[in-house]
Amino acid sequence: MNEPEIVVDVARGDTELSRDVVTALQSIAGAVDDPALKSLVEQVATGRLGVRELARTEAFSRMLDNVVAPVFATLEGTPCDDLIRRQSREA
DSSP states (O other): OOOOOOOOGGGTTOHHHHHHHHHHHHHHHHHSOOHHHHHHHHHHHTTSSOHHHHHTSHHHHHHHHHHHHHHHHHHTTOOHHHHHHHHHHHO
């Protein structure tokens, strides 16, 4: 007998969105060398932990510091107009 599909908290009942969220989290966890984050993502995928709880963990914060902070650093000192023009060209 098939078990019901896990729908993560932030998907609000949307199974397709839930699958996309879990896939994205698994991709992130696979790209970093952090066993704690990998374990937490597995807990989200199996419904034992919500995405909101994951976002409040130290492991998730470390990942953001290591992945997102360098991106923001490249934007330092960039005038807003330049960012808007760059976004318009990429769209």
